[in-house]
Amino acid sequence: MTLTLTPGIMADTFAQLRSCGRGRDECVVYWTGPRTVPGAVDGVILPEHKAGPAWYEVDSVWITGFFLELRRTGRTARAQVHSHPTLAWHSCTDDLYSLAPSPGFYSLVLPIFAEGPVGLSNAYLAEFGSDGTWLERSPAAEIREGR
Amino acid sequence: METAVKRDTVTVTYNGTDKLIEYRPDEKVRAVLDRALDEFHVTSNRHLMGLFTEGNVELPDDATMSAAGVKPGELLVLRQSTVRGGRD
Numbered sequence: 001m002t003l004t005l006t007p008g009i010m011a012d013t014f015a016q017l018r019s020c021g022r023g024r025d026e027c028v029v030y031w032t033g034p035r036t037v038p039g040a041v042d043g044v045i046l047p048e049h050k051a052g053p054a055w056y057e058v059d060s061v062w063i064t065g066f067f068l069e070l071r072r073t074g075r076t077a078r079a080q081v082h083s084h085p086t087l088a089w090h091s092c093t094d095d096l097y098s099l100a101p102s103p104g105f106y107s108l109v110l111p112i113f114a115e116g117p118v119g120l121s122n123a124y125l126a127e128f129g130s131d132g133t134w135l136e137r138s139p140a141a142e143i144r145e146g147r
Numbered sequence: 148m149e150t151a152v153k154r155d156t157v158t159v160t161y162n163g164t165d166k167l168i169e170y171r172p173d174e175k176v177r178a179v180l181d182r183a184l185d186e187f188h189v190t191s192n193r194h195l196m197g198l199f200t201e202g203n204v205e206l207p208d209d210a211t212m213s214a215a216g217v218k219p220g221e222l223l224v225l226r227q228s229t230v231r232g233g234r235d
Contacts, residue, residue, distance in 0.1 A: 026232070026233050026234070028232060035163050035164065051233075052233075054233050054234040055231065055232070055233030055234070056231060056232055056233055057229070057230070057231040058230040058231065060203060060229075061203045063226055063227070063230055064199050064201070064203040064224050064226065065203075067160055067161065067162060067163070067224050067226055068160070068201060068224065070162060070163035071160045071163055071164075071165065074163070075163055076162050076163035076164065077162055077163070080232070082232050082233075084233075084234050085234060086234070091232070091233060091234055093231060093232055093233050094232045094233070096192055096195065097195070097227060097229055097230055097231040097232060098227070098230070098232070099162075099227065099230050100161070100162045101189060101191065101192065101195075101196075101227065102161075102162070102187055102188050102189050103188050105162075130188070130190075131190070132190035132191030132192075133191065
């Protein structure tokens with residue numbers, strides 16, 4: 001399943017990660033879309049969270065409210081996107097504590113606090129597989145920006 | 148002759164999708180949680196997941212559904228108990 005982003009999603013993602021992380025803290029956003037349109041991403045949601053140079057944690061009350069809001073609006077979270085201070089990769093923490101550890105959910109990691117060029121250069125992408133593990137994917141092959 | 152066992156249902160929502168899950172009031176929350184995890188195909192690190200009320204109270208795994216205060220027809224949220232990430 002590829003993710004199809006409406007125009008502006010990638011730029012909005014970088015803008016939020018940069019604005020919130022200010023080049024010194026990690027940050028996370030969620031890519032959302034209508035549940036009935038497979039792979040569609042037309043929303044970028046910044047959760048309430050705390051973060052430091054090498055970590056983030058999402059507010060518990062916010063998570064429950066977010067899932068209730070997705071239910072109410074017929075939407076779903078298709079990916080989490082977060083920044084790392086240096087290289088992009090999937091840490092043990094990333095493996096264990098994602099928003100939605102079920103098949104088809106993606107996790108995109110952007111290097112250098114997302115301060116680099118807007119795009120997928122040097123990004124790391126993983127998809128949660130049906131075997132319960134994260135599988136590395138090619139960002140360029142799995143993420144397409146609409147025009 | 149089999150005796151019919153009364154089973155109630157709760158709606159469990161996870162990442163925007165709902166499933167109806169049957170339960171007995173005297174059943175442990177953990178058993179209902181396991182059925183919900185099966186329904187949503189969550190197969191690994193299941194001990195990190197929990198059932199939450201709409202008011203964000205996590206149901207204790209070892210309590211019965213009745214003792215946890217769950218009522219038939221209630222909406223519960225399936226989610227990770229903690230969501231975090233990072234390089235470390």
